Structure formats: structure tokens, C-alpha cells
Amino acid sequence: MDKISYVYMMASGMYGTLYLGVTSNLVRRVWQHRGGVVDGFTKQYHVKQLVWFEQHTDIYAAITREKQIKKWRRDWKIELIQKTNPLWRDLFLDICV
Template identity: 65%
Template sequence: MRARSPCVYLLASGRNGTLYVGVTSSLPARIWQHRNNVVDGFTQRHHVHNLVWFELHETMDSAITREKAIKAWKRAWKIELIEKSNPYWRDLYAEVCD
């Protein structure tokens, strides 16, 4: 994975746990920030640190559009999206840092 690439991602506190949808231009760096509670906010308060899904985009505009769409989805749709590619809800952080 390139160090800088527009990306939409989903974090979870655990299987079927609390979900968080985000967008970034540097997935490894952003997930590191979440995991290390660098920024006060939702993921820190709710212990949402496991990267369970991500999607790369060509432009930041398309990533932001997709993030907004996913945020408007029902929870069941987000879970279905995760389980299509990650049925066991593995933490994918190590894969994006290689």
C-alpha cells in the first residue's frame, strides 16, 4: 500500500461492536493515531481501534463521497460490507503497514 492514498475505512471495537467510518489520505498513519489515542474523540471514548474494512480511491473527492454515503447507511449494511471481505472481523492494521 502506498503511504499516501485516499481511503475510506471502518473501525470496530470488536466483532459486531461499535463502528466508526472515516476517510484519510494516509491509512497507516491515521489508524496508528486511532490505536494510540492521539486525538480525543469518538474512537478514543469508545475504544474503537480495529481496522476491519478499507477501500482505496483514486481521488480524495471520491473517498469523501463514499464515506458520507456509508455513514448514512443502516448498521446492518455496514456489517454486511465488512463481512463480505472480512467475515471473521480480523484486524487488518498489520496488512496496511507492510
């Protein structure tokens, strides 16, 4: 049985700084970003809102997808977010349920 993995995007606000990542525990990872628990890009640029994510049943597929999206132009990433989250609502509380 494969473990669920996630590709996700965080933002500093609507049309703000974006961060793209992959994880097997989305709730824990977003909590870490939000709390500034780990030094790095998201802490430095105050990137704390989960604005997009997709689920994968294979970690290798999730990593491949992350690498694919990282090569995209910024406007394509924004379009991806707006397809499912046009108001750039923070989705963290949705995934904590």
C-alpha cells in the first residue's frame, strides 16, 4: 500500500511570494511553515498561507509533479491556484478537519 503524498503551494498573500513543496504529512509541514519552526525561504519571506495542494498515491509521482511545476512560469502557477482557490483563501483549516 502506497503512502499518500502531497504537492503544495504556500503564499505570502494574494499574488504574493510563492513556495512549492512536497510532503507526506501536509498538516505537519504547513504547521511548520506557519509557525516559522524551520529556518529557510518561507520563514524569511513570511510565506504562511496554504493556497493549493494536490494528493498523490506515489511519492515519486509527487516529486515529479513538483519538479514539473517548479519549471513553470509564475503566471501559470497563479492560474493553477486560481482554478481551485480564486480568492486565495488559506486552506490550512480545511486540511486540519
